[in-house]
Amino acid sequence: MLIVILGFFMTQALHFYVLAAMVGLVQGSSQSISRSLFSDLMPASRTGEFFGFVNITGKFSSIFGPFIFGLVGQLTGSSRWGILSLFAFFAIGILMLWTVDIAKGKADVLQADLDKG
Numbered sequence: 001m002l003i004v005i006l007g008f009f010m011t012q013a014l015h016f017y018v019l020a021a022m023v024g025l026v027q028g029s030s031q032s033i034s035r036s037l038f039s040d041l042m043p044a045s046r047t048g049e050f051f052g053f054v055n056i057t058g059k060f061s062s063i064f065g066p067f068i069f070g071l072v073g074q075l076t077g078s079s080r081w082g083i084l085s086l087f088a089f090f091a092i093g094i095l096m097l098w099t100v101d102i103a104k105g106k107a108d109v110l111q112a113d114l115d116k117g
Contacts, residue, residue: 041105
């Protein structure tokens, strides 16, 4: 979210390179952590359908993210506001993840694997 805010205020090429380095530092690790956590919250017998769901939602995000970015940029006349609109996606995602009970999810997975096994 900090990177999105900083992206709104960037004015020089150096800012872009600094932000690109920041993205490079966090994007890979956040994706691997989220996939690892997600795999902990799915029954072993259903990994294909769970990761299939992740892949299809990834396809939707590759459509909706640029669409919202472009729409906001078009409506406001500035791509800066398009960059800032991405903040909403992060905020909504954080709010959704805040409701996840990881311990309960892991317990449910163990029970589902025992029932299946």
